[in-house]
Amino acid sequence: MSRSDDRNARITRLVRPAVQAVQAYHVPPAQGMVKLDAMENPYPWPGELRDDWLAVLADVTANRYPDPTAAALKAQLRRDGGVPDAAGLLLGNGSDELIQLLALALGGEGRVVMAPGPGFAMYRLIAAFTGLEYQEVPLSGDDFALDQGAMLAAIARHQPAVIYLAYPNNPTGNAFDAAAMEAVIEAAPGVVVIDEAYEPFCGRTWMSALERYDHLLVMRTVSKMGLAGLRLGYLAGHPDWLVQLEKCRLPYNINVLTQASAAFALEHGDRLRAQTEALRVERERLFEALCTRPGLRVWPSEANFITFRAQPGQAGGIHASLRESGVLIKNLDGSHPLLSDCLRVTVGRAEENARFLTALDAVIG
Numbered sequence: 059m060s061r062s063d064d065r066n067a068r069i070t071r072l073v074r075p076a077v078q079a080v081q082a083y084h085v086p087p088a089q090g091m092v093k094l095d096a097m098e099n100p101y102p103w104p105g106e107l108r109d110d111w112l113a114v115l116a117d118v119t120a121n122r123y124p125d126p127t128a129a130a131l132k133a134q135l136r137r138d139g140g141v142p143d144a145a146g147l148l149l150g151n152g153s154d155e156l157i158q159l160l161a162l163a164l165g166g167e168g169r170v171v172m173a174p175g176p177g178f179a180m181y182r183l184i185a186a187f188t189g190l191e192y193q194e195v196p197l198s199g200d201d202f203a204l205d206q207g208a209m210l211a212a213i214a215r216h217q218p219a220v221i222y223l224a225y226p227n228n229p230t231g232n233a234f235d236a237a238a239m240e241a242v243i244e245a246a247p248g249v250v251v252i253d254e255a256y257e258p259f260c261g262r263t264w265m266s267a268l269e270r271y272d273h274l275l276v277m278r279t280v281s282k283m284g285l286a287g288l289r290l291g292y293l294a295g296h297p298d299w300l301v302q303l304e305k306c307r308l309p310y311n312i313n314v315l316t317q318a319s320a321a322f323a324l325e326h327g328d329r330l331r332a333q334t335e336a337l338r339v340e341r342e343r344l345f346e347a348l349c350t351r352p353g354l355r356v357w358p359s360e361a362n363f364i365t366f367r368a369q370p371g372q373a374g375g376i377h378a379s380l381r382e383s384g385v386l387i388k389n390l391d392g393s394h395p396l397l398s399d400c401l402r403v404t405v406g407r408a409e410e411n412a413r414f415l416t417a418l419d420a421v422i423g
């Protein structure tokens with residue numbers, strides 16, 4: 059047997075079929091581009107805070123393991139996030155890791171993960187490679203509403219161990235109807251995770267609902283508020299749930315640089331909030347501008363991105379042409395039946411949004 063045949067035979071025999079079947083999460087190259095594809099905050103650290111931040115980092119001891127409880131950071135997150143006193147907190151290396159932790163703790167033969175769709179890609183991807191069954195319930199109508207009847211029927215049928223509700227939802231940008239969310243929470247036989255990655259752009263939160271529901275977990279991340287490079291997410295919920303999930307967390311998952319940097323950043327949370335506020339203003343301007351373009355269907359957004367539908371068959375061409383002009387957005391066409399001809403643009407700085415619109419006008423005329 060040739061060396062490559064032998065290698066391939068071993069891979070096919072040993073890598074779990076569920077893993078082999080998965081497509082790896084693709085991150086396109088973005089060097090030198092106006093990057094409007096990944097919901098990042100476009101603003102760097104305010105210049106006058108840089109030196110103070112570096113001073114904090116100078117005192118970090120990299121020869122020792124991080125504080126496994128991340129006590130100082132957790133206290134800061136609690137204050138910043140309005141976490142109820144009775145709730146516990148679990149930290150993840152991004153909320154992606156928390157989704158994986160939930161799969162490790164709650165997974166197993168016949169276990170089902172459920173989410174409305176189109177939804178956040180990682181729910182499905184992590185379910186696939188951890189061997190969980192993923193049940194998606196289509197959003198309804200023209201405005202991507204949570205389909206309460208379909209959700210309740212799917213819950214009764216599949217008895218999901220975990221239900222994810224992103225509030226606001228990615229990639230549709232809307233925050234679901236609160237009464238429909240409550241009906242899902244009340245009907246759920248397992249845990250419900252409300253993913254509030256875009257809370258900084260929406261302002262509404264389910265944090266206080268933790269006081270009413272012991273099977274509710276609220277997930278947050280610092281990524282979309284301006285700290286995507288740090289990789290930090292958290293899960294708030296009943297301590298009895300979190301004690302179990304903690305067992306699956308690798309002890310030092312939040313490194314010393316992230317712990318120190320995130321605590322420092324949140325001490326200056328007013329600066330991040332000012333950036334978020336500016337992006338909300340830019341979002342409305344970008345939305346109005348897109349609405350004036352002929353032939354586009356634009357959905358209102360409570361997040362830091364806007365999803366729109368191009369004329370049939372045009373999304374791929376628009377995406378490629380923008381890329382050639384140095385503007386990277388996300389092509390959603392083909393990712394989901396409800397997203398045909400759709401594209402998603404992250405709200406950037408005013409000049410970035412202007413470059414996007416200019417490049418867009420050049421294609422759609």
Ligand SMILES: *Cc1c(COP(=O)(O)O)cnc(C)c1O
Pocket residue numbers: 097151152153154155178224227228253255278279280281286289290291
């Ligand atoms: C971006 C995003 C996340 C991922 O957050 P990280 O903390 O960066 O891993 C989670 N959920 C939704 C809905 C997102 O859009």
